[in-house]
Amino acid sequence: MKFLIFFYILNSNNMDLKTATFGSGCFWCTEAIFELVEGVSDVVSGYAAGDTKNPTYKEVTSGTTNHAEVVSITYDPSIVSYLELLEIFWRTHDPTTLNRQGADVGTQYRSIILYHDADQKRLSEETLKKLDESGAWNSPIVTKIEKLENFYPAEQYHQNYYELNPNNSYCSYVISPKIDKFKKAFSDILKN
Numbered sequence: 001m002k003f004l005i006f007f008y009i010l011n012s013n014n015m016d017l018k019t020a021t022f023g024s025g026c027f028w029c030t031e032a033i034f035e036l037v038e039g040v041s042d043v044v045s046g047y048a049a050g051d052t053k054n055p056t057y058k059e060v061t062s063g064t065t066n067h068a069e070v071v072s073i074t075y076d077p078s079i080v081s082y083l084e085l086l087e088i089f090w091r092t093h094d095p096t097t098l099n100r101q102g103a104d105v106g107t108q109y110r111s112i113i114l115y116h117d118a119d120q121k122r123l124s125e126e127t128l129k130k131l132d133e134s135g136a137w138n139s140p141i142v143t144k145i146e147k148l149e150n151f152y153p154a155e156q157y158h159q160n161y162y163e164l165n166p167n168n169s170y171c172s173y174v175i176s177p178k179i180d181k182f183k184k185a186f187s188d189i190l191k192n
Contacts, residue, residue, distance in 0.1 A: 017041065018077050020085050021048060021114040021148050023070035024093035025101025029175050030071045032162035033092050033182050038191045039079025044072045045161070046153040048114055049144075054152055060108050068112050072151050080189060082120055086127050089113065092182055095131075096139035102174065111141075114148035121145065 024030050027045035034043045047055050050067025060067045073085065093101055095111045113128075115121040124145045132141045153159075161168075162175050183190060 016076065016078065017074050018082070019116055020073045020075060020082060020120065021070055021116070021151060022073070022085075022089045023048070023068040023110060023112040023114070024089060024095075025069070025109045025111075026104050026170075026174075027069040027071055027154065027158065028161040028170070029101075029178055030069075030092075031160070032175050032179055033088065034071060034073050034085075035160075035163070036179070036182065036190050037075075037080055037085070037088065037186075038189050039076045040073055040191075041076065042074040044153050045158045046070055046072060046151050047108075048148060048151045049112055049146055053150075057155055057158065061106070063106050063108065065108075067108060067152075068110050069108050069154075070112065070114065070151070072153075083123055083127070084189065086113075086123060088182075088186065090127065090131060091185065092178065094137070095141045095143040096137045098142045111143040113143060113145045114151075115145065116148055121147070 022030060031043045031045050034040055047060050047065070047067040048070045050065040052059060052065040052067065055065045055067050059065050060069065075085065093111060099105065099107045099110045101109050113124045115124055128141055128143060128145065162171050165171055
């Protein structure tokens, strides 16, 4: 009986966690940013919104699967809201470039929000509309908003890529400057 009570207490802390799924270019970049956010307990790089079951990185980068590189973010909404996560999503990539983020080109790098429930859908659509109308960007937003059907975790070597490979040239030249810019803009919601 003591084991069951301990198991319940241990797992009851996770009962209120939610999941958000975003694609904003290379998942190494997106994962590295969301890992820094207070209230985010896990970020998993993966593939979604395509046609192939259990795709590989090689298949996704070939452009034949229609999958996007995305991250699945587990978060505590009592610490960080979905709206705050959306703000991070919008401000840390260019949502006006179709199938491209910087030098990364292809449908796998498209800007996409994959909602999990009606509230996430509503908030995603509202923020997209407000941002597009605000003229924050010179071009229209091309971000797609779709219901998450399936998420396939990427291969293990893609998980925590930035943290495990800080001296990789892509990490040094692309991800590190994004992280520095993110830390300055979102200093109030960073993990200690």
